[in-house]
Amino acid sequence: MKLACAEVHHHQELAIVTEGGVYAADGSMADILRRGDEGLQELKAQVREAEEGRRQPLEQYRLLPPVPEPGKIICVGLNYRPHVAEGHFEIPTHPVLFNKYVSSLVGDGATVRAPGDSEQLDYEAELVIVMGRRAQNVSEQDALNYVFGYTNGNDLSARDLQFRTPQWLLGKAADGLAPIGPYIVTADEVPNPDHLEIRGYRNGQLVQHSNTDQMIFSCRFLISYISRYITLEPGDLLFTGTPEGVIMGQDPAARKWLSPGETLTVAVEGLGELTTHIG
Structure with missing residues (x-):
């Protein structure tokens, strides 16, 4: 799975990158990192359930560092x-x-x-x-x-x-x-x-x-x-x-x-x- 952080309408959102495009996902990168495998499984379910209309080309997003605030x-x-x-x-x-x-x-x-x-x-x-x-x-x-x-x-x-x-x-x-x-x-x-x-x-x-x-x-x-x-x-x-x-x-x-x-x-x-x- 490919995960990015993007700025959408001046807000930071978690984005899932797929072959069909990119779309905003529920949660944050910090939350996914904290929850580990459980969080990833939920994201995979979102990918399966996503509507094609929600997806956008990667180029339309302003990408942020994928881990915005690492501790070290x-x-x-x-x-x-x-x-x-x-x-x-x-x-x-x-x-x-x-x-x-x-x-x-x-x-x-x-x-x-x-x-x-x-x-x-x-x-x-x-x-x-x-x-x-x-x-x-x-x-x-x-x-x-x-x-x-x-x-x-x-x-x-x-x-x-x-x-x-x-x-x-x-x-x-x-x-x-x-x-x-x-x-x-x-x-x-x-x-x-x-x-x-x-x-x-x-x-x-x-x-x-x-x-x-x-x-x-x-x-x-x-x-x-x-x-x-x-x-x-x-x-x-x-x-x-x-x-x-x-x-x-x-x-x-x-x-x-x-x-x-x-x-x-x-x-x-x-x-x-x-x-x-x-x-």
Whole structure:
């Protein structure tokens, strides 16, 4: 099942995305995340009972982040070996973690501006995990049982702010630097998140292409590892890292940082396409 959050007549509504179109559903994303399988079964019943006349093309909706208010947004850096190499870092022995905030989130089709005085805005196509159950010290074997679904993410990064100090936070968590969407694909439709094609496009040109099977730390491991130290709750988001092809990885003389008027697209296999405009 594909679930989105949309603005309809200035109100936020839960939307079910089907092959025949999109329509508003009863309840909220927060409620569905809290109720888990029971909530999903009710939504499936709504799909079966829906009248064709209620459905609208996806393009008619203003899409919001599919999880509008997650409790936590935890991101993983340096999780693909080629990306580590292009950035001239060392292969990490433990996941490199940092965070973003709710104010960082924007949905599909949003326009994002470089923060403050930054002049080095970069893209990072990523798979994002949406947690569906409270996870505390879970095993790697059981980790995926705690997942609600998956979505596309773009870990936009202001590189000059990111490396201004040893802490990455400023260049990663500024307003608008966490586009996600366009919707969540529930976990039952993604049997193996550790084997998904991932692509990133800049103005229609392919700039990133890899597979999540190239991650240093798998989805299962990341959930298990993080839950040892930080309790994960339904709706929490995990950005799992980006493959090679970012601007920072290019020769300094060839780097062309993102500028107003550009368009970015992230396409993880089976999860639709997330589009972001640079303003």
